[in-house]
Amino acid sequence: MGKRQRQLELRALADDDLDEVMEIEPVAFGNHHWSRQSFKNELDNRVGRYYAAVDVEAKQLVGYSGYWLIGGNGGTEAHITTLAVHPDCRRRRIGEVLLINNILTARQEGAKWLTLEVRVSNEKAQNLYFKFGFKNLGIRPHYYQDNSEDALLLWTENIFRPEFLQVFTENLESVKKQIKVNWLAPEELPEEVYDLTEHPVHSQH
């Protein structure tokens, strides 16, 4: 006790952040990392939503994440395209903060599911997603070009379902005890009634 609560500022990722992003990116993703130009393209991508997490005290960009909002097929899906935390700042729940922010902002924009690909060898990231109730929908064989590694395709099921919300709320409350964060979308559920149908890909099975 007595320790000051850490404070993170979330905001939209901007061009000016790319120097700091490019310090983290190769360490986080190795040979397969995005170039500065890829980030520039993503910042201009109409369906892209990218966010930075800044350590308020250190005034340092400590992580970033983003997704594509994909419509059609009976609902909007948020497909996470990147999520990374500075190697010196890991295991401080910043990854969780970025994921929670993705879920809150995507939900506000009408997303019903989140999906992503993750390397089969990337257990740390898988643990993060499994902690939030993501499930393994299948394998994309040889998805990664650098080493031909397979990807797991993970998804949340419908994020308005009580089973998802319970785990999500527990994780959110637990993170809030440790870090002060300005969430970029409401923590409370929107009032409209939501369709609890499952993802079209999944419901085919």
Ligand SMILES: CC(C)(COP(=O)(O)OP(=O)(O)OC[C@H]1O[C@@H](n2cnc3c(N)ncnc32)[C@H](O)[C@@H]1OP(=O)(O)O)[C@@H](O)C(=O)NCCC(=O)NCCS
């Ligand atoms: C994956 C990553 C984003 C996690 O960020 P982080 O801020 O260190 O993670 P957090 O402190 O928020 O941890 C949240 C959960 O993730 C999992 N996790 C994170 N680091 C882990 C590790 N070293 N070993 C095992 N599980 C780990 C755990 O489930 C953890 O929950 P717990 O602390 O209750 O066990 C970070 O390791 C990273 O940037 N990796 C490189 C980039 C990457 O792989 N991105 C994912 C692409 S899909």
